[in-house]
Amino acid sequence: MNSNHLLLEEPMRMASILEPSKPTFFPAMTKIVGTLGPKSRSVEIISGCLKAGMSVARFDFSWGDTEFHQETLENLKIAVKSTKKLCAIMLDTGGPELQVVNRTEHPISLEEDTKVVLTPDQDKQATSNLLPINFHGLSKAVKKGDTIFIGQYLFTGNETTSVWLEVDELSGEDVVCLIKNSATLSGPLYTLHVSQIRIDMPTLTDKDKEVISTWGVRNNIDFLSLSYTRHAEDVRHARDFLSKLGDLNQTQILAKIENIEGLTHFDEILQEADGIILSRGNLGIDLPPEKVFLFQKAAVYKCNMVGKPAVVTRVVDSMTDNLRPTRAEATDVANAVLDGSDAIILGAETLRGLYPVETVSTVGKICAEAEKVFNQDLYFKKTVKYVGEPMTHLESIASSAVRAAIKVKASAIICFTSSGRAARADCKVQANHACDFCCYPSAKDKSTAVDFLWCF
Structure with a gap:
């Protein structure tokens, strides 16, 4: 990577790397999604994860029943109230697994x-x-x-x-x-x-629909992770289903790309979805090892350019059983951030791992360090060039706000929004790394979180 892609002081003293990081008022802007399960469902552990930086709780319905997940969610509500930390809810479908x-x-x-x-x-x-x-x-x-x-x-x-x-x-x-x-x-x-075989099963199964229409509606989920998304029609079908469920018509759909079929139709899927989850576990089996990095960088870039969140999975697998990540994993997390990823999903590491709180904390610290050297000015110029002219009024206002924030080295951009559109327009040209957004929306009644449209 060329040095101009990172914000490094010149001349750089290698000894400065060993200096303790300066405390910051805001946590890492890269969001951490924690999968809650057997090892991470107590109020104590969930509270620890929230304090360590988890901002989205993932409930994976490819295993466990609704009663189990509801008990976990009730513990999450107690933890949110006691820690005063907001947390969005993500329902991950089983799909054609x-x-x-x-x-x-x-x-x-x-x-x-x-x-x-x-x-x-x-x-x-x-x-x-x-x-x-x-x-x-x-x-x-x-x-x-x-x-x-x-x-x-x-x-x-x-x-x-x-x-x-x-x-x-x-x-x-x-x-x-x-x-x-x-x-x-x-x-x-x-x-x-x-590997590379099409399975003739619906993306949104009858079981998924039942879970969404009962557990999802009851808990007013913020995000739907659509497993094994293979075509844009899969997203349209899911959105049509959500639109008939009252409050869930505002739920954001994150398309999970897990196989070659989804990769082949990536551009059409990106156009329809609210964001993309790069499921590197399953897709890593389909792809030759030397092509995995190329998919990640290309997919994240495409998401960045259209202003939609890119979420990366499978980063610190070894922390399922170990207190520290490997050197390769630590570097992988940082590179995901430097590529422009908006969030990291922790799966086995928090669901059945021995050190869920430590994992969230470690990943958060790595993300924060990577964000400090993220070249926001370069990213901003690339995005503005991609958007082109004429801009919409909203894009023009957003780009002007971000340009001013970069010039004066602002710590935060305060964005008043009820729909989240203004915040997303700012994020499109800002990548969540230069400064923080403080958004003031309308609150959802009796939800564990306010409207998390800007969560990524």
């Missing part, structure tokens, strides 16, 4: 170079030679030689807990596979991902 069904929850050992059968018959018991799945059309979607990945829910990529399979034979609705590495699958839920 393929899963291995293990009703006994006993560990399953798979041996390299042996065969295992994937069957849609969920009445059968999962064994080392037979894995029931929740999809009847797999044998029609794959062919001999295709690659299938199976891992624990929110897997960390550890080869002892996830397995690669190669399709060897098709037998009716069953798929016979060759096991490529030895592994032990533990726990009740494993996700199954087929």
Whole structure:
């Protein structure tokens, strides 16, 4: 990276890196989304996460029932009240996710170079030679030689807990596979991902609709994370569904790009969605390793230029079991911020990790340090050039406000807004890194947060 892409003092003293960071009134502007689950659902832990910098709570409905998530949300409300920290609510749909069904929850050992059968018959018991799945059309979607990945829910990529399979034979609705590495699958839920294969299942399933129309309406969710978004029509369908649910017609839809199909239709999806979640876990399986960084940088840039939030996942997987991230992970978080990412999603790290509060704190500190050297002036010039002329009245006012803030090194831009449009216009040319926005909206009645349209 050229030095003009970062705000570094010249000449830079390397010893200055060791100096303690100066305290700031505002926290990191890069938002941290924490997934709440078994290890992070108590009032004490949630309060710790809020104080550490979590501003969005994610409820993932690909596992757990509404009663479990409601209990967690009630604890969140108590934590919000006690800490006086606002927190938005994100509902993450299950979508067309393929899963291995293990009703006994006993560990399953798979041996390299042996065969295992994937069957849609969920009445059968999962064994080392037979894995029931929740999809009847797999044998029609794959062919001999295709690659299938199976891992624990929110897997960390550890080869002892996830397995690669190669399709060897098709037998009716069953798929016979060759096991490529030895592994032990533990726990009740494993996700199954087929590389570069289209799965004929709706993006918004009947189960998703039921959850949204009951739990989502009851809790007036701020964001809907639309898992496995593959086409712009998926977003339009979800928005049409939300529009019929009263208060949820203002809920923001974040399209989750998780496979090649979604990547192929990225531009159309971006046009329809309110923001994009780059699901690097599943997509990282589909893409060659050398292409993952290119997708991230291109996708974040496209989001930045149209003024829509870009959210990155899977950044500090190792903190699921460790107190500190690896050097590569720490650098990855910083680079995501420098690329222009608006938020970071923590999945397994907070849901079932041993150190949820420490993880939020560590990621927040890395984001704050990266924001200090983010070249806002360069970003501003790129965005204004992309917007072009003539600007709309709102874009003109927003760009003038941001230009003035950069020139005088302002700490905050105060934006009075009820709809969030003015704040989003400012963010479009400001990238959330130069100064903070203080927005004053109308409050939602009995919600855990005010209207979080500007949350990213």
